[in-house]
Amino acid sequence: MSDYADYHQAMAHHAAINANQLHPATMAQIPMSQMISATGLNLTVMPGQLNNAGQHQLAHGQIVYTTNVQPTVAVANTMSQQHHQQHHHHGHKKQKKPKVNKDGVPAPKRAATPFINFTQWYREELKKNGRPVPKIAEFGKECAAKWAQMSEEEKKPFLDAASKDRDRYKREMAIYKPARDASKPKRPGTAFMLFMVDFRKEMAGKEPEGGVAALAKLGGERWRNMTEDDKRPYVERQNQERVRYESSMEEYRRKGQQANTAQQNQQERREGSNEESDSDSLQQAQVAVQQQAQVVAAAQQQQQQAQQQQQQQQQQQHKFI
Numbered sequence: 648m649s650d651y652a653d654y655h656q657a658m659a660h661h662a663a664i665n666a667n668q669l670h671p672a673t674m675a676q677i678p679m680s681q682m683i684s685a686t687g688l689n690l691t692v693m694p695g696q697l698n699n700a701g702q703h704q705l706a707h708g709q710i711v712y713t714t715n716v717q718p719t720v721a722v723a724n725t726m727s728q729q730h731h732q733q734h735h736h737h738g739h740k741k742q743k744k745p746k747v748n749k750d751g752v753p754a755p756k757r758a759a760t761p762f763i764n765f766t767q768w769y770r771e772e773l774k775k776n777g778r779p780v781p782k783i784a785e786f787g788k789e790c791a792a793k794w795a796q797m798s799e800e801e802k803k804p805f806l807d808a809a810s811k812d813r814d815r816y817k818r819e820m821a822i823y824k825p826a827r828d829a830s831k832p833k834r835p836g837t838a839f840m841l842f843m844v845d846f847r848k849e850m851a852g853k854e855p856e857g858g859v860a861a862l863a864k865l866g867g868e869r870w871r872n873m874t875e876d877d878k879r880p881y882v883e884r885q886n887q888e889r890v891r892y893e894s895s896m897e898e899y900r901r902k903g904q905q906a907n908t909a910q911q912n913q914q915e916r917r918e919g920s921n922e923e924s925d926s927d928s929l930q931q932a933q934v935a936v937q938q939q940a941q942v943v944a945a946a947q948q949q950q951q952q953a954q955q956q957q958q959q960q961q962q963q964q965h966k967f968i
Contacts, residue, residue, distance in 0.1 A: 748823055758809065758816040764809055835892045838878060847862065850865075
């Protein structure tokens with residue numbers, strides 16, 4: 648089998664494992680002659696491919712990968728952590744329940760980066776060629792060196808697969824965490840939240856060290872030391888906003904019900920129109936059947952008349968004989 652066919656088959660296998668993240672039709676566009684052989688990899692990083700910090704990290708097994716097309720400093724430590732987590736999970740029979748939203752929809756799997764796609768494919772290539780997969784740190788350095796030597800054309804299938812996976816992730820996230828309805832009224836703030844709005848205005852330009860957290864702590868202390876009379880204006884505003892919120896929510900629900908009713912009526916009209924159309928078609932079919940029956944009956948009557956005339960002629964001929 649040629650290198651090109653080997654490459655195509657490997658990518659098809661990887662696509663089956665990784666939910667079509669690496670499309671074989673896309674991968675087949677790359678000439679295998681330009682790919683670095685998995686069995687004949689030069690593990691030496693060429694000068695200029697990594698900066699001094701990168702070469703130092705590479706020498707100490709600390710190359711990590713990011714969403715960029717080039718492996719960057721800080722791939723093996725992350726891979727080691729993932730390897731440890733996998734063994735940790737295998738050691739326990741009870742697995743953690745998948746995260747789901749309030750509707751029971753599971754959280755989507757995060758999109759894979761181009762380099763992760765490459766490492767997954769390269770691992771399968773090593774196994775297919777009978778090479779043992781190195782330990783995590785060594786495997787990370789080997790993948791980083793190979794990735795650094797690849798051209799943009801050679802990286803393209805992995806980049807395309809990552810792009811498709813990002814689109815998949817966005818689509819699934821839109822279902823898992825749909826956008827908030829902009830027309831839905833916002834919940835009213837509590838008395839303390841209303842107080843903090845005024846407190847932040849008061850402290851503008853005089854914020855304490857520590858930023859937002861320190862300011863919130865200071866506001867909490869002020870609120871706890873306030874008397875009920877001092878808090879009453881904020882409590883009254885909270886009650887007023889809650890009344891407005893409940894009124895707005897009633898209007899929101901009413902409009903939603905009207906929209907649902909209108910949608911149901913439209914659906915019923917479509918169904919009624921379909922039923923009328925079906926009824927008209929049935930009537931037309933019945934008329935056609937009746938017309939066909941009349942044609943058949945007329946033909947049978949003509950045939951009977953012809954037979955009677957023939958019999959009469961035969962009887963008259965017998966009389967003359």
